[in-house]
Amino acid sequence: MSTQRPWLANYPAGVPAEIDLHEYASVVAVLESACDRFRQRPAFCNMGKTLSYDDVDRLSRQFAAFLTGDLGLKRGDRVALMMPNVLQYPIAIFGVLRAGLTVVNTNPMYTPRELKHQLNDSGAAALVVLDNFAATASEVLGETSCRHVITTGLGDMLGFPKSLITNLVVKHVKKLVPAFNIPGAIRFNDALARGARQNFVRAELGHGDIAFLQYTGGTTGVAKGAMLTHGNLVANMQQASSWIGVNAKMGEEIIITALPLYHIFALTANGLVFMKFGGLNYLITNPRDMPAFVKEINQVPFTAITGVNTLFNGLLNTPGFDQINFSTLHLALGGGMAVQRPVAERWKKVTGVTLVEAYGLTETSPAACMNPLDLPEYNGSIGMPISSTEVSIQDDNRNQLPVGDIGELCVRGPQVMKGYWNRPEETAQVLGDDGWLHTGDVARMDEKGYVYIVDRKKDMILVSGFNVYPNEVEDVVAAHPGVLEVAAIGVPDEKSGEAVKIFVVRKDPNLTAEDLRAHCKANLTGYKQPRFVEFRDSLPKSNVGKIIRRELRDAPKGAVKA
Known part of the structure; x- marks a missing residue:
């Protein structure tokens, strides 16, 4: 299957279409x-x-x-x-x-x-x-x-x-x-x-040797070991380096590494990419202690930080963060889960730096798409395919869809894993002989090559035959000033098959379900509006702070009908 590559015409200045895979053997x-x-x-x-x-x-x-x-x-x-x-x-x-x-x-x-x-x-x-x-x-x-x-x-x-x-x-x-x-x-x-x-x-x-068995799928089923070769990691490091190299200065970068190095995002983006630049990885052992985290980085003239949406949101809601001197910061990179617009907009307001969203998977070492670093403001996109990477939006029969149509996001490139360790059947389900990795994410691409994640296939909610994507509902709810965190899931409903339920952590202790219902009514069409609201003190998260919707689906108790 051939793909058009509209993104190449819109690459930032200095970013090559292809990277040099052979600069490093391992x-x-x-x-x-x-x-x-x-x-x-x-x-x-x-x-x-x-x-x-x-x-x-x-x-x-x-x-x-x-x-x-x-x-x-x-x-x-x-x-x-x-x-x-x-x-x-x-x-x-x-x-x-x-x-x-x-x-x-x-x-x-x-x-x-x-x-x-x-x-x-x-x-x-x-x-x-x-x-x-x-x-x-x-x-x-x-x-x-x-x-x-x-x-x-x-x-x-x-x-x-x-x-x-x-x-x-x-x-x-x-x-x-x-x-x-x-x-x-x-x-x-x-x-x-x-x-x-x-x-x-x-x-x-050499490139074919396995460097990491990086386990994934623990939040959706039995954890599988993605075989990431030295070639996969070198490729992704070269890809990310070519993207950020326009701004990064050799031997001068200091990156805050709060995401754990055992997670593929920090491992590659922080540990390997910034090593190539001779940068300093400033390791945060316990980022969950936000006051101590903020106090520590207040002493560091950091130039870059990576994180997930919940990490950035947590920092923004920690006293003292807005008093930090951000004059040296030039790169804030979000991934691992969708960056929410309210968080991105507030980040820009507080730090003066755009929170740039990237997209990747354990199976792609991890980066596959990234926004230009000179992006003036959050755009809701995961960016364009990075150098030496193809992206295709495909239907259930693995046919490529036209620009603008919604389908499964598929990725092909030198950073795609060798397969799952000792699991040939599961490998075959996601990785075709043609090299396309089927991500399980629902997306669309615009005419410039920017990709927009619509949602995970398995997280999609079907209300009376209409697709409701949790990310959209969560974005709307997160924009309410009384909301700290939110997750949306589908729950069984006799009339509509499924209904939308939201789990909310309050920022304002006086926030009510009625307040949220009115807010959603003003911003979402009828079938997308949450029928149920549950307030919680916290939401279940993975090791990197990604909200685990599955755990919420497994325990749909205590709902307040909105």
């Missing part, structure tokens, strides 16, 4: 290049401690040597990492990759059941886990094939005496480390010391 080659070029510059900062590119080079070599020399891991073996954003994370990631092994990023908030599934599904031979979450691991390790465990404390990389004090406070004062017993576990700093005594043997890697 993710490791990107790291090596950055370390050679920016050796004395800061690479990662967390809890008051900064690692230079030279530090990351040296420590990741030591960790790689430990994995292959001490543990005897062989090329292609999988190593699971279960940590939030701490300095150990980039050392471990690059150490695993430099050893020719595959990273299995693991959400530290997993339940024992979820962790057991991921360790067994991936066949992970080793696990690196923060002490705070080691109790979960200790429950299931005996039921997995994982042979080696490396444990680490929150303060381990902070240097004496701060490391000791931090670990004591975390464990004994804040009591954030539940008791655990993992026989034979090795401490992270001991692993580095042992690796320093080993001979580091550089693994020769």
